[in-house]
Amino acid sequence: MKALVLSGGAGTRLRPITHTSAKQLVPVANKPVLFYGLEAIADAGITDVGIVVGDTAEEIREAVGDGSRFGVKITYIPQEAPRGLAHAVLISRDFLGDEDFVMYLGDNFIVGGITGLVDGFREARPDAQILLTQVPDPTSFGVAELDGNGRVVALEEKPAVPKSDLALVGVYLFTPAVHEAVRAIEPSWRGELEITHAIQWLIDQKHDVHSTTISGYWKDTGNVTDMLEVNRAVLETVEPCEDGTVDEASEIIGRVRIEAGARVVRSRIVGPAIIGADTVISDAYVGPYTSVSERCRIEDSEIEYSIVLRDASIAGVRRVEASLIGRGVEVTPAPRNPAAHRLVLGDHSKVQISS
Incomplete structure (x- = not known):
């Protein structure tokens, strides 16, 4: 067959x-x-x-x-x-x-x-x-x-x-x-x-x-909705391990897999979640049902129920949820002045902006 x-x-x-x-x-x-x-x-x-x-x-x-x-x-x-x-x-x-x-x-x-x-x-x-x-x-x-x-x-x-x-x-x-x-x-x-x-x-x-x-x-x-739901279902079966490093100021709760070379610094991670190889999580919160791929950086930010692909960075962002972040993406806060939105989006994107 x-x-x-x-x-x-x-x-x-x-x-x-x-x-x-x-x-x-x-x-x-x-x-x-x-x-x-x-x-x-x-x-x-x-x-x-x-x-x-x-x-x-x-x-x-x-x-x-x-x-x-x-x-x-x-x-x-x-x-x-x-x-x-x-x-x-x-x-x-x-x-x-x-x-x-x-x-x-x-x-x-x-x-x-x-x-x-x-x-x-x-x-x-x-x-x-x-x-x-x-x-x-x-x-x-x-x-x-x-x-x-x-x-x-x-x-x-x-x-x-x-x-x-x-x-x-x-x-x-x-x-x-x-x-x-x-x-x-x-x-x-x-x-x-x-x-x-x-x-x-x-x-x-x-x-x-x-x-x-x-x-x-x-x-x-x-x-995207179904991708996130499948990610949630698979993470329900994740086995916890810490092959990377977690400092004493960090807190790991529940089933979290931290892959080799990853570093968690002054952060809180609530499983089920996966932190990919060589990724750095610093001064951040990673919530349940989140997969962060390899070589990512999440700093001074919060993210939950999301998929982050390799080489992406999220810095200084108060809250990200139910999101699919592509490879090599950079997510940062918008400047306070002028009061306008500056966007670079791919074809057929959907964006929600709070006025």
Whole structure:
């Protein structure tokens, strides 16, 4: 059995972060989201992995390498443009051959991994198996309609009027039957080959399509709100350690991981939290559910429920919360006079300013 990991999307909902970084490499608890998926695939006993890459291919290659660090072998599959999940299957035909495979969206996060799902598929071996979960707003997802016996009867991509609240989670399992399906469908109104259409084709052709509804934790980390929520969930499991240095004037409360080379000076840190390698926290407060990456500096500031990427600095800022701070960012107080706001913002940024 093989795995196909999709890492070619543009990540428009995470701009401006994704203007300079692949969305699959934005860290959660100081580890890229993509890495959690690769670890889950390896834990399920799958070692042959294809990664579909787009404009951020070089960054993905540099981060993942040949896959040996995860215990897998990586094959990179270029996709000229994000033309849909079914298109990714279509262009991966040579890599997949005639083997069963799991398709995993590289920006999805599932607590507990996929081992049980893969084992169940190997035993029952339907033509396709999809993962479903209840969501409050199904209009943003592929949605499944089940009959009274729990069998999948219809799928619809981002419906205006959903027929259920069951959204497709970004993990799919297929036999080679799906290759005929992705060749048979036409592009949707979005100009993409939708995987929901391919699975619907299998249903219409009387193929065996199973579904599993999960109640555990799943998130599509496509926006800042979900990134912060996933970061919170992962930090709940953090094991405390102090590989860096903490002076006597500092206070560490709860589960806090301080990585090698980090220094905490005259500061208070309340976990769960992670302080990355070679980061300096001085005269500051770092609150719960905060991940600070490597080589950062937080000085005379307060931050909570946030993600800070590497080489960023926050100095003299009274309070930062629910924020995603990009690589190499500098956050400082605005000058008191003149009474104006001076902004340098990336495309599609959202800013809230108190008058």
